[in-house]
Amino acid sequence: MTRFNTNQWLALIIAVFAAAYLxxxxxxxxxxxxxxxxxxxxxxxxxxxxxALAALLFLERxxxxxxxxxxxxxxxxxxxxxxxxxxxxxxxxxxxxxxLAIVAYALLLVPFGFVLASTLLGFxxxxxxxxxxxxxxxxxxxxxxxxxxxxxxxxxxxxLPTGLxxx
Amino acid sequence: MTAKLPVxxxxxxxxxxxxxxLATLAQAQxxxxxxxxxxxxxxxxxxxxxxxxxxxxxxxxxxGLADQNFAAINVPGGGGAVAWAQIARxxxxxxxxxxxxxxxxxxxxxxxxxxxxxxxxxxxRLITDYSIxxxxxDSPYSDLNELFAAxxxxxxxxxxxxxxxxxxxxxSIAGLASAAGLNAAEVNYVPFSGGGEAMTSLMGGHVEAVxxxxxxxxxxxxEGSDIRALGVSAPERMGGALADVPTYQEQDIDxxxxxxxxxMGAPDMSAEAVAYYEDLFAQMxxxxxxxxxxxxxxxxxxxQNSEEFGxxxxxxxxxxxxxxxxxxxxxx
Amino acid sequence: MESLNNLMYGFGIALxxxxxxxxxxxxxxGTIIGMLPGLGPISALALMIPITFAMEPSSGLxxxxxVYYGAIFGGSxxxxxxxxxxxxGTVATSFDGYPMAKQGMAGKALAIAAYASFIGGTVSxxxxxxxxxxxxxxxxxxxxxxxxxxxxxxxxxxxxLSDKSLVKGLIAAVLGVMISIMGIDLQTGTERYTFxxxxxxxxxxxxxxxxxxxALAEVFYILLRxxxxxxxxxxxxxxxxxxxxxxSQIAPPIARSSVLGFFTGVLPGAGATIGSFLGYSMEKxxxxxxxxxxxxxxxxxxxxxxxxxxxxxxxxxxxxxxxVPGSGTTAVLLGALLIMGVSPGPMMLENRPDVFWGVIAxxxxxxxxxxxxxxxxxxxxxxxxxxxxxxxxxxxxxxCMVGVYGMSFSIFDLLLLLGFxxxxxxxxxxxxxxxxxxxxxxxxxxxxxxxxxALQISGGDWSTFIDKPISMWLLIIAALSLLLPLAxxxxxxxxxxxxx
Numbered sequence: 001m002t003r004f005n006t007n008q009w010l011a012l013i014i015a016v017f018a019a020a021y022l023x024x025x026x027x028x029x030x031x032x033x034x035x036x037x038x039x040x041x042x043x044x045x046x047x048x049x050x051x052a053l054a055a056l057l058f059l060e061r062x063x064x065x066x067x068x069x070x071x072x073x074x075x076x077x078x079x080x081x082x083x084x085x086x087x088x089x090x091x092x093x094x095x096x097x098x099x100l101a102i103v104a105y106a107l108l109l110v111p112f113g114f115v116l117a118s119t120l121l122g123f124x125x126x127x128x129x130x131x132x133x134x135x136x137x138x139x140x141x142x143x144x145x146x147x148x149x150x151x152x153x154x155x156x157x158x159x160l161p162t163g164l165x166x167x
Numbered sequence: 168m169t170a171k172l173p174v175x176x177x178x179x180x181x182x183x184x185x186x187x188x189l190a191t192l193a194q195a196q197x198x199x200x201x202x203x204x205x206x207x208x209x210x211x212x213x214x215x216x217x218x219x220x221x222x223x224x225x226x227x228x229x230x231g232l233a234d235q236n237f238a239a240i241n242v243p244g245g246g247g248a249v250a251w252a253q254i255a256r257x258x259x260x261x262x263x264x265x266x267x268x269x270x271x272x273x274x275x276x277x278x279x280x281x282x283x284x285x286x287x288x289x290x291x292r293l294i295t296d297y298s299i300x301x302x303x304x305d306s307p308y309s310d311l312n313e314l315f316a317a318x319x320x321x322x323x324x325x326x327x328x329x330x331x332x333x334x335x336x337x338x339s340i341a342g343l344a345s346a347a348g349l350n351a352a353e354v355n356y357v358p359f360s361g362g363g364e365a366m367t368s369l370m371g372g373h374v375e376a377v378x379x380x381x382x383x384x385x386x387x388x389x390e391g392s393d394i395r396a397l398g399v400s401a402p403e404r405m406g407g408a409l410a411d412v413p414t415y416q417e418q419d420i421d422x423x424x425x426x427x428x429x430x431m432g433a434p435d436m437s438a439e440a441v442a443y444y445e446d447l448f449a450q451m452x453x454x455x456x457x458x459x460x461x462x463x464x465x466x467x468x469x470x471q472n473s474e475e476f477g478x479x480x481x482x483x484x485x486x487x488x489x490x491x492x493x494x495x496x497x498x499x
Numbered sequence: 500m501e502s503l504n505n506l507m508y509g510f511g512i513a514l515x516x517x518x519x520x521x522x523x524x525x526x527x528x529g530t531i532i533g534m535l536p537g538l539g540p541i542s543a544l545a546l547m548i549p550i551t552f553a554m555e556p557s558s559g560l561x562x563x564x565x566v567y568y569g570a571i572f573g574g575s576x577x578x579x580x581x582x583x584x585x586x587x588g589t590v591a592t593s594f595d596g597y598p599m600a601k602q603g604m605a606g607k608a609l610a611i612a613a614y615a616s617f618i619g620g621t622v623s624x625x626x627x628x629x630x631x632x633x634x635x636x637x638x639x640x641x642x643x644x645x646x647x648x649x650x651x652x653x654x655x656x657x658x659x660l661s662d663k664s665l666v667k668g669l670i671a672a673v674l675g676v677m678i679s680i681m682g683i684d685l686q687t688g689t690e691r692y693t694f695x696x697x698x699x700x701x702x703x704x705x706x707x708x709x710x711x712x713x714a715l716a717e718v719f720y721i722l723l724r725x726x727x728x729x730x731x732x733x734x735x736x737x738x739x740x741x742x743x744x745x746x747s748q749i750a751p752p753i754a755r756s757s758v759l760g761f762f763t764g765v766l767p768g769a770g771a772t773i774g775s776f777l778g779y780s781m782e783k784x785x786x787x788x789x790x791x792x793x794x795x796x797x798x799x800x801x802x803x804x805x806x807x808x809x810x811x812x813x814x815x816x817x818x819x820x821x822x823v824p825g826s827g828t829t830a831v832l833l834g835a836l837l838i839m840g841v842s843p844g845p846m847m848l849e850n851r852p853d854v855f856w857g858v859i860a861x862x863x864x865x866x867x868x869x870x871x872x873x874x875x876x877x878x879x880x881x882x883x884x885x886x887x888x889x890x891x892x893x894x895x896x897x898x899c900m901v902g903v904y905g906m907s908f909s910i911f912d913l914l915l916l917l918g919f920x921x922x923x924x925x926x927x928x929x930x931x932x933x934x935x936x937x938x939x940x941x942x943x944x945x946x947x948x949x950x951x952x953a954l955q956i957s958g959g960d961w962s963t964f965i966d967k968p969i970s971m972w973l974l975i976i977a978a979l980s981l982l983l984p985l986a987x988x989x990x991x992x993x994x995x996x997x998x999x
Binding site for chain 3: 006010014021024028029031033035036037038039042043046049050053054056057060063091092094095098099102103105106107109110114118121122123124125126127128129130131137140141144145148151152158159160
């Protein structure tokens with residue numbers, strides 16, 4: 001069996017997604033009153049369109065990575081570096097850790113309060129990304145967060161969670 | 168909250184009044200709030216609920232009716248469902264209120280919220296608006312009965328409204344149609360995203376008629392306007408720009424429809440807290456600041472205390488359920 | 500002549516010291532609000548209603564209008580510098596503005612945005628003044644059928660937004676439409692793709708998707724490329740000055756997009772976002788160097804910026820002449836006017852000429868303020884790029900989170916933001932263009948809604964889309980704009996073997 005190329009793998013994933021989407025489209029209940037076009041028609045058309053596009057993608061030859069596009073180049077290079085030091089996996093672990101930090105922020109925003117949670121996130125991530133002048137980091141993080149907080153709550157009358165701090 | 172200067176000004180004017188009311192408060196209250204009150208608008212800034220929340224908070228603050236701050240909070244999503252789910256979890260919290268209106272009954276009936284009005288504590292009904300039926304100025308229909316006769320003849324005749332089928336505008340026109348002797352399901356209701364969009368479509372002649380809120384439409388009516396009103400769902404004639412618009416009942420259709428707005432609280436709020444808020448809102452309705460705001464916004468006072476409001480909500484639910492079952496939209 | 504007299508009268512009102520102060524405060528606050536992602540003009544205006552409550556109506560509207568076009572003016576800043584569009588109307592600006600900033604031309608990009616915004620705004624005020632009363636009728640002539648056809652025309656821009664692979668561009672666009680129809684279906688009240696969650700009943704907000712797919716994905720992408728503290732390439736701001744040839748390059752796109760933007764703005768519901776996308780894709784097709792769009796072409800900044808500011812002014816036409824809101828923002832403005840006791844509509848020109856002409860005159864002043872205010876600020880604001888990279892990255896993240904949370908107050912949306920960030924990263928790594936997704940997201944739901952609305956009115960008769968002349972012409976233009984490039988390609992293919 002021949003190996004699939006990138007586009008073919010992507011096409012398969014998209015096709016599976018389209019199939020699931022179509023399955024859900026058939027679960028949409030029909031509306032009791034007569035409608036010329038009910039809620040399910042559009043999703044069904046979209047699902048089949050996506051399926052057809054996946055088929056086309058399957059047949060399309062993947063663009064050569066060296067397409068003169070600096071972004072694609074860089075990505076490929078990053079991927080290569082990635083495999084080269086696969087033990088460290090450092091770039092990908094950065095993405096994962098940042099994602100986890102965002103999740104943690106989302107969960108702690110209300111209990112900790114806006115000011116505390118946001119300052120922690122800003123300070124922590126700057127540190128993690130490699131900034132080492134902690135005093136400046138703290139001042140900037142806190143300054144930006146406080147400015148945002150005061151603009152939103154005082155000037156605009158938007159309510160933000162206060163959490164542990166009294167304001 | 169932000170307008171510091173006028174606030175001070177008004178407080179000075181209202182001082183004697185406020186002092187008197189505080190004195191009565193002190194005698195009657197067994198409970199007073201101990202921290203700031205979260206007053207939730209279950210929608211984005213700018214809508215009806217948000218206006219109610221911000222206006223009442225402002226008036227209460229300016230008139231010095233409460234010792235504690237009223238914090239206006241927006242919790243948008245799901246036509247209110249997101250906020251209701253959040254408030255329902257906060258059982259017994261006496262510092263959590265929210266603005267409410269017919270969707271608290273209609274959204275659960277449509278099946279998109281697990282919490283309906285019985286899950287919360289009614290505090291008070293405050294104001295009401297009415298529905299209004301509009302047509303283009305050059306339309307051949309001179310009253311509602313002519314419109315409905317035409318609808319019977321041509322079931323394709325389209326009536327635009329500002330909300331989804333099964334919600335406020337649709338219930339309002341379907342109930343009216345069935346009171347006028349039509350089958351409610353026969354109304355070719357075309358939903359738009361908001362009354363303004365529906366009225367635009369009416370002006371362009373894309374729909375034959377539109378049902379929307381009377382307050383929203385009042386700015387559009389009058390001399391030189393492209394549209395005119397056939398009827399309003401109020402029990403008696405309204406004032407201002409709408410004084411010339413006949414009620415449904417004047418046209419021998421026995422039907423009224425209220426777009427009421429009120430305040431509810433977290434589930435199982437204590438009777439003392441309810442009494443406190445009932446009183447607070449009743450006093451607020453008497454203030455000059457409220458009168459001014461109400462006039463500017465075109466609202467009509469329709470106060471009911473907690474108990475009356477609760478009964479009213481039950482009656483509304485029965486009325487809406489009937490229309491929805493006529494439409495075949497109930498119990499999906 | 501008459502409009503000149505009216506305008507003089509308007510200036511008499513707008514030049515009252517208090518009103519000048521309001522214009523200044525309005526555009527200043529608007530610029531800041533526009534720069535902060537998330538706090539769009541809608542919520543800013545809604546929150547301002549209590550302030551204007553006690554004001555003279557003309558002053559109130561002057562202030563609020565200033566905030567509105569100021570926010571659109573300022574919105575380009577975060578698009579260009581951070582790839583984080585704070586207002587939907589400035590998404591298209593980021594396509595070329597951000598690449599320019601990365602190439603060390605942030606100052607030039609911001610300056611072009613400011614000039615284009617100024618010209619777009621000013622040109623459309625002239626239109627507003629001269630033809631507003633006539634155009635009101637045109638605005639309402641757009642019914643559901645016409646909107647459907649307009650959205651179809653808008654979607655043809657997908658072709659020009661996806662260079663590398665048309666199939667991948669189309670897949671992205673379909674994904675965008677899929678996202679746009681999530682939530683309660685307005686036509687039936689049925690839930691679609693909500694997975695039983697109340698948070699998804701209203702669908703997914705545009706801002707969550709845009710900030711995720713552009714800004715967050717960009718941060719991830721930089722991280723993935725190892726962009727941490729070590730390399731720290733200080734991005735130069737570059738000069739603000741435009742050369743003569745650059746000026747002559749961007750002048751025609753600005754002129755065309757100003758007109759286009761104004762007319763899309765006039766149509767209720769179309770607005771700044773669609774105007775900027777149409778302006779961008781039109782220029783990309785017209786340009787000889789169309790292939791450099793998306794890589795930092797100055798015309799790609801000028802066109803959408805002129806268009807979105809022009810559209811913003813255009814949206815005042817239906818508001819002032821008919822009293823109907825053309826967009827969410829003008830709906831809030833309408834509400835504020837009603838509270839102040841003014842009913843906009845056909846009679847407003849006679850009943851309240853002070854409001855009508857005062858606001859128009861104040862817009863000229865406001866646009867000059869914006870230019871004068873913004874140009875000197877550009878070097879200062881662009882300094883943000885001079886920050887150490889790690890700190891810049893974490894600040895972009897905070898900006899996105901605050902933007903999303905400040906709009907929806909929803910933790911769920913923060914997690915969605917992360918999801919779209921990862922989706923955007925994936926799309927970039929596998930060569931899927933993201934712009935078509937955004938376009939599908941903006942146009943998809945309106946397209947479906949207006950199609951079904953039109954059919955509901957016509958009783959299920961599909962010929963309604965061809966029977967209405969405006970709708971028919973829009974569909975013909977859409978078909979042509981799809982077929983012409985293909986035919987062109989076919990012709991050159993046929994000729995080249997013959998020539999050889």
